[in-house]
Every structure is written in C-alpha cells, then in structure tokens.
Amino acid sequence: MSEHKEQYECIQRLRHAPAVSDSGWELFIHRTERKQVKRGAYLVNAGERVSYAYFCITGLFRLFYTLEDGKEFIKSFSLSNEFVTSYGAMISGEPSYFSIQALEDSAVIEIPYAVLQELSDRSHEWERFVRKSVEQLYLKKEERERELLFLSAAERLEAFRKKYPDLELRIPQYQIASYLGISPVSLSRIINQKRN
Structure with a gap:
C-alpha cells in the first residue's frame, strides 16, 4: 500500500471517513488513480455523461452552468479534501447539466462510479462512507439554494x-x-x- 500512501492519507483526512478495514482501503486504492489536472482543464463538460467521482487532494475547481446566451453561473467551488462530480449525472447515466473546471493546477483521485457501487455492495463500511459523502454534497446544495432564495x-x-x-x-x-x-x-x- 506504500506506493499509494498519499491516496490513503488524503481520504482518511475526511471528517466523516469511517473505520474502513485495511483490505477495504487496499481495494479502493488499487482501483482508483491519482491525476494531475492543469489549470483550465475540465473534469466534466456539460452535455457529457459522467463515470467518475473525484476527490480533490490539492487545488480548486468551479462547478458552473453555461446559459444559452453564453453567460456562466457558478453553482459552487470545490477545494482540497472535498469530493467533486456531477452526482446526478453519474447515478442517472444522463449527460451533466454543468461543467467542472480547474481554477488552479490541481491533483485529484479519480474514482470510477462502478468501483463505488462495488465497494458499497461488498461492505457496510463503504456503504456508510459513500452515503456520508453524498449527504455532505446534499447539505452544500441545500445551503446554496437557501442563500439564493433568502x-x-x-x-x-x-x-x-x-x-x-x-x-x-x-x-x-x-x-x-x-x-x-x-x-x-x-x-x-x-x-x-x-x-x-
């Protein structure tokens, strides 16, 4: 596991990370990939299907909609130690409505959705981990909607x-x-x- 130590340590930094067994982390680490993302590069393009979730090790991303007139509306930012993806598109298999772009040179762990599904099916620990991660995304979305409305x-x-x-x-x-x-x-x- 030493060659993938950074991936392990980054995921463990999550506040809600459960006590996943070493064998569970081993499987996760060997089925995911660390990637460098250059400033300006896209993790997700609007109109494309999404097969991966990403964990931001370092860097900064913006999640944004592009309107018909070309104007952009930023829905959120994603920083170090946060998951970032178009979750709705990933689970539905439909194209994403928004894009995700690196605003700085960044490093991420790329996690295939199929791996998240497999881990959740195999282990209650991983099922809880994924659920807690989704809950954090949901809370962020709800807070954002409340701010815009009120x-x-x-x-x-x-x-x-x-x-x-x-x-x-x-x-x-x-x-x-x-x-x-x-x-x-x-x-x-x-x-x-x-x-x-």
Missing part, C-alpha cells in the same frame, strides 16, 4: 466569505459575482459600500 446580495457575499475564507485572493472578482448571482459592477458597489 439572502440579499450583500448577505450572500458575507456567507461566501465565511464559507471560503481565502478564496477572494485566489479567484477573479467576476467569478465571485457569478457565484453570487450578480453583475461584477454590483459586486464592486457592495464591496465599496462595506469599506465606507
């Missing part, structure tokens, strides 16, 4: 800053505006008002 743009900016403390220094302002659902001009106005 918070003002200024309140959404505050929520963004709490959720992603250092992200303002890592991404351009127009991407923050896209995530907040406002124009870059409106974001500049809110930021200036807060400074005064």
Whole structure:
C-alpha cells in the first residue's frame, strides 16, 4: 500500500471517513488513480455523461452552468479534501447539466462510479462512507439554494466569505459575482459600500 500512501492519507483526512478495514482501503486504492489536472482543464463538460467521482487532494475547481446566451453561473467551488462530480449525472447515466473546471493546477483521485457501487455492495463500511459523502454534497446544495432564495446580495457575499475564507485572493472578482448571482459592477458597489 506504500506506493499509494498519499491516496490513503488524503481520504482518511475526511471528517466523516469511517473505520474502513485495511483490505477495504487496499481495494479502493488499487482501483482508483491519482491525476494531475492543469489549470483550465475540465473534469466534466456539460452535455457529457459522467463515470467518475473525484476527490480533490490539492487545488480548486468551479462547478458552473453555461446559459444559452453564453453567460456562466457558478453553482459552487470545490477545494482540497472535498469530493467533486456531477452526482446526478453519474447515478442517472444522463449527460451533466454543468461543467467542472480547474481554477488552479490541481491533483485529484479519480474514482470510477462502478468501483463505488462495488465497494458499497461488498461492505457496510463503504456503504456508510459513500452515503456520508453524498449527504455532505446534499447539505452544500441545500445551503446554496437557501442563500439564493433568502439572502440579499450583500448577505450572500458575507456567507461566501465565511464559507471560503481565502478564496477572494485566489479567484477573479467576476467569478465571485457569478457565484453570487450578480453583475461584477454590483459586486464592486457592495464591496465599496462595506469599506465606507
């Protein structure tokens, strides 16, 4: 297992990782692959089917929709020690509605969906692990929907800053505006008002 030690240690860092047996990790590690992802490269393209989930070892990804007029709407960001995929597309076999792009040079563990299914069928430990991972994705999605429906743009900016403390220094302002659902001009106005 030493040649895949980094994969093992990265997955173990998850807060909700259960006590999976060594043989369970061994199977996981030998059926997954560590990959480097260059800045600007895509893990998922909208309109394509999805066969993999990814665990971000290092780096940063944006998950975004492209509207018919070409405008982009960022639904979320994925950082180190988080899973990232188009989960709905992966389990349904339908094409993804959104894309996932690296905003920095990143490293991921690529996990075939078939491997997740096999591990879940074989082991209650892995079934719990997958369920807990999906629950985290669901909570993130629900929180995002609540922010868009109930918070003002200024309140959404505050929520963004709490959720992603250092992200303002890592991404351009127009991407923050896209995530907040406002124009870059409106974001500049809110930021200036807060400074005064």
